[in-house]
Amino acid sequence: MQPLLIYNTLSRQKELFKPLHEGRVGMYVCGPTVYGDAHLGHARPAITFDLLFRYLQHIGYKVRYVRNITDVGHLEHDADEGEDKIAKKARLEQLEPMEVAQYFTNRFHEAISSLNCLPPSIEPHATGHIIEQQQLVQQILDHGYAYVSNGSVYFDVEKYNKDYKYGVLSGRDLENIKDASRELAGVGEKKNQADFALWKAAQPEHIMRWPSPWSDGFPGWHCECTAMGRKYLGEHFDIHGGGMDLIFPHHECEIAQAVASQGTQMVHYWMHNNMITIDGKKMGKSYNNFITLPQFFDGSHPLLTQAYTPMTIRFFILQAHYRSTVDFGNEALQAAEKGFNRLMDGYKAALRLQEGQKVKGQPQVEMKYVDELREKLYDAMNDDLNSPIVISNLFDACRVINSVVDKKASITAEVAKALAEVFHTFAFDILGLAPETGNSNKAREEAFGHVVDMILEQRQQAKNEKNWALSDKIRDDLAALGFEVKDTKDGFSWSLNK
Ligand SMILES: [Zn+2]
Numbered sequence: 001m002q003p004l005l006i007y008n009t010l011s012r013q014k015e016l017f018k019p020l021h022e023g024r025v026g027m028y029v030c031g032p033t034v035y036g037d038a039h040l041g042h043a044r045p046a047i048t049f050d051l052l053f054r055y056l057q058h059i060g061y062k063v064r065y066v067r068n069i070t071d072v073g074h075l076e077h078d079a080d081e082g083e084d085k086i087a088k089k090a091r092l093e094q095l096e097p098m099e100v101a102q103y104f105t106n107r108f109h110e111a112i113s114s115l116n117c118l119p120p121s122i123e124p125h126a127t128g129h130i131i132e133q134q135q136l137v138q139q140i141l142d143h144g145y146a147y148v149s150n151g152s153v154y155f156d157v158e159k160y161n162k163d164y165k166y167g168v169l170s171g172r173d174l175e176n177i178k179d180a181s182r183e184l185a186g187v188g189e190k191k192n193q194a195d196f197a198l199w200k201a202a203q204p205e206h207i208m209r210w211p212s213p214w215s216d217g218f219p220g221w222h223c224e225c226t227a228m229g230r231k232y233l234g235e236h237f238d239i240h241g242g243g244m245d246l247i248f249p250h251h252e253c254e255i256a257q258a259v260a261s262q263g264t265q266m267v268h269y270w271m272h273n274n275m276i277t278i279d280g281k282k283m284g285k286s287y288n289n290f291i292t293l294p295q296f297f298d299g300s301h302p303l304l305t306q307a308y309t310p311m312t313i314r315f316f317i318l319q320a321h322y323r324s325t326v327d328f329g330n331e332a333l334q335a336a337e338k339g340f341n342r343l344m345d346g347y348k349a350a351l352r353l354q355e356g357q358k359v360k361g362q363p364q365v366e367m368k369y370v371d372e373l374r375e376k377l378y379d380a381m382n383d384d385l386n387s388p389i390v391i392s393n394l395f396d397a398c399r400v401i402n403s404v405v406d407k408k409a410s411i412t413a414e415v416a417k418a419l420a421e422v423f424h425t426f427a428f429d430i431l432g433l434a435p436e437t438g439n440s441n442k443a444r445e446e447a448f449g450h451v452v453d454m455i456l457e458q459r460q461q462a463k464n465e466k467n468w469a470l471s472d473k474i475r476d477d478l479a480a481l482g483f484e485v486k487d488t489k490d491g492f493s494w495s496l497n498k
Contacts, residue, residue, distance in 0.1 A: 001375060004059070004382045006239075007323060009247065009270040010169055014384055019238050020268060025056050025063045026237035028229040028267075030246055031123070033070040034104035035085040037292035038111045040276045040313075040328060041243065041283060047314055047432075048273040048322040048385075049241045050117040054430055055381055066232045067120040071101035072127050072208050073200075073221045080197040081188075084218070087208050097208050098127075111293040114310040116432045122232050126224040130210045133219040133227045136261055137198045137212075145260035149189040151201030151215030155256060157194040164259050166194075169270060170248035196253050198223055222253035229266060230258075240267040244274055273322040278303070279329050291328075305330045308337065311436050315340040318387040318431055343391070344435055346398030347423050349405050353416035356407070365400055365411040370418045373397055377426050390426055397423060452483060456492050459485075 004017040019025045029049045032042050049065070056063045075082045083091075090097040113119070126133075137153050140146040145160045146153050157166050161174045177194050201215035202208070209216045229237065242251065251270065258266040275282075278289040291301045299307030316336035320326045358364055373393060380389035397419065403409040404416075411419075427433050455474060462470040475485050478494070485494045 001378050002382050005384055006269055006271060007384045009272050010267075012171075015269065017269070019061065020236055023060070023062060025061045025239065026233035027053065027056075027063060027065045027239040027241065028225065028233055028237065029065070029067045029120070029240075030225060030242035030250070031067040031069050032104075032108050033074040033085055034101045034108060035089040036104060037294055038108045039283065039290060039292045040278075040296075041245075042108070042112070043115060043293060043313060044273050044276055044317055044322075044326070045241065045243050046112045046117045047115060047317050049271075050115075050432055051318070051322075051385055051387060051430070052239070052241070052271070053118060053120075054432055055385065058425075058430055064122070064233060065120040066122045066124065066229065068224060068228055069101070069105055069123060069125045070221070070224065071098070071105075071125050073219045073224065075221065080190075080200070080220070084206070084208060087206065090207075101125075101127075107294075111297075114297070115293075115314050116310070116434050118432075124228045124232065126219065126228075127208075129224060129228050129231065130219065132231050133223040134199070134212055136223055136227045136230075136257060137214075137219070139261040140198060140257060143260055145256075146198055147191065148214050149191075151217065152189055152197060153199040153214055153220075154190050154195040155198055155253070155260070156191065157196070157256070158192055160256055160260055164256075166256055167252060169252050169255055172248060172252075196220060196222065196249065198257070222250055222257060225250075226254050226257040226261075226266070229254075230262075235262055236264070236266060236268070238267075239269045239271060241271040241273070244272040247272055274325050277325060277327045280327055303330075306334075308333050309436055311433060312337045312340055315343075315391075315433060318433075319391055321384075321386055321388055323384070339391075339395075340433070342398060343394060343427060343433070346394070346401050347420070347427060347435075350397075350401045350416065350420040350423055353401065353404055353411055353420070355413040355416065356404070356410040358410050363403075363409045365404060365409055365415055365419070367415050367418065369400065370415060370422055373419075374422050377422065381430065387431060390431060394423065394427060452478070452494055456485065456494060460491060 005014040006017050007013070008015045027049070029045060032038060049067075053063055053065050071086060072084065074085050086097050086100050090100045093100065137146065140155065141148070141153065146155050157174065160166055167173050167177065174194060178192070197220035199212060199214055199217055199219055201217045206218075208218050210218060229240065240251070240254075255265060255267075258264075277283065278287075278291065281287050281289055283290055289303055291303060293313075295301040296304065296308050296313055297310060312333060316328075316333055317326060319336060319339070373396075376393050377390055380386040380393065383389075400409070401419070404411045455478070459471045459474040462474070478485055482497050483494050484497055485492060
């Protein structure tokens, strides 16, 4: 079996994964800014890093997974100007900012857990770590890589770039960044446009504010991840993840803050999932294609031709490698829905496989097949979490299972058990898929209901022919399965008491 390789955005290549502390992994993933419902842009990192979290634990690591909640400091357009996203929502809805943050945090948890993502080990809030962020700002000031201007504190990118290099993660260099930002309005309080806020003095009307040595204000958006990552995972930790859209400026700024405050980088492996487009277009309010997860689940967005279950969404995302782009469309989702059901049917069939007589000239599924399958599945996961290859191998296993069901091949009880176990480990424990229950299986439930109707019509026929033995047998057999049958004036009614 090959060892685990993961793609490090910093080195732009796959690297052998070696944790800093034997047997333990520290992992930080940027969480949501809680001012609106979770959408696909949240689902993809949640599922990508859930896959990693599950797999690292599966191969024996003790993992501390930290994912933050941004409830202050994230300004509009990800810039240093404009209103705080949460304060703005609170103003519009006439709510306390914390009411907005709590409401959307709860909604986020609900949506993400329906996607079967395990909760992180620690979920720190930015507002709960103002002191740690102020300490970080003070260290950067003490080391000379920041300056105070009108009560706000800015990171001095030019100065930092002379001693270290700014842009190591995104591959941008400072001159290009300066060129790109030249069209923007003047530098205001900053020395240079590329400088970014570590602490912002609050305007009088701003309600989210804390005292500090520099002003009553609030932390810059990039501070929280550096401060909380260090608090819970230490000055050096293994993995930092997030969406590719965070590489610049957010993660670039995090690296600069870490190096400016402690002299060295904090993170060993930077991992980024690619973005999601909808019908080939970027998701955005201006395209009117901004579909939230609750809208996917109930089909209420005009772009959706039907509702999609959380498992369809999860399966769809896992069908692509996390570093590839994914384009959402109704047809692709319907194909994913079919694929997911086919996989679940394959697993159910695997559980029911019977040991059969070996027929001459017919193939027998050997233990060697299961061993090779297991090896292929581990190799795929170890190759930078190649979930599409895992899924295609599981489909291959479905074909083998079906050939036994169709009596075109035979299997021993021992091999059948091993095959079902491998299937379970990869489909459920590692990919995190789950058989769907409840309303999500409505179409299937309806189909089963029609079958019961059909059987009861046969019973009616038997009664008409005065075949009491058969009509009683049908009623008793259904009762044994939990169906209560009542004869009515016009025929029958039934209910399932389970
Ligand atoms: Zn972050």
